Amino acid sequence: MDSDLFINPGASTSLGEFRVSGQAPYKLDLSWPKHPELFTGRVFAVAVDHIASRVYVAQRGDDIPKVLVFNIDGDLVQAWTNTSSIEEPHGIFLANATSDPTVWITDVGNGPFGHTVKQYSPSGKLLQVLGTPGKAGSSLSPLQFDQPAEVFVHSSGEIYIVDGDGGTNNRLLKLSKDLQVLWMHGEAGSGLAQFSIPHSVCVDGSQRVWVADRGNKRIQVFNSITGDWLGSWGSCFKEDSPYSVSV
Known part of the structure; x- marks a missing residue:
């Protein structure tokens, strides 16, 4: 393969x-979405639920829905209007699409909800928060982040996070399903297993x-x-x- x-x-x-x-398997569709004017903020990330045929788009801005949900045809099917817990979304990931889908968002905001990784239901209900809301840091207990860039959740439930979109940290963490740190690479630099803005x-x-x-x-x-x-x-x-x- x-x-x-x-x-x-x-x-x-x-x-x-x-x-x-x-051959390259994809091509750009300039007609998607059908109403691009619905993007009232700055688009930062996208995740696709291939089972439910839904596309989740995260955007930044004041007094706007932080997540827009489209069907595959490009029609808006939902806007997360109650997203006060999201300040500045950076990465978005769709986990467990085949069984119990949830949406994960990294937040690089500097306000009371920032420096966190959050899990939401497909309709936008906040389920859990990783990190210490509003407090940037490098601690592993309690777990802290400083502008976490992106998250990947494996089908096993294990979580991979790159932490350091211009913040103090430059690290890659792997967490167990019960949120214990399994391993980490966390040193700034240009050597092997060192990072400069792991994105x-x-x-x-x-x-x-x-x-x-x-x-x-x-x-x-x-x-x-x-x-x-x-x-x-x-x-x-x-x-x-x-x-x-x-x-």
């Missing part, structure tokens, strides 16, 4: 796709964790079980930095 690795190259207006072989994270089916190390203009790869560093890839990022990665 071919492997597809999709990377958002930051300042570039296009999506980079790196494929082992075969995006995903896990593939071969027990590999992929991290977009934005400030260092590279992708780093780790073993999802042990946390061991497996390698890095930066030869294609001469000008633009990788802002997001998806496998």
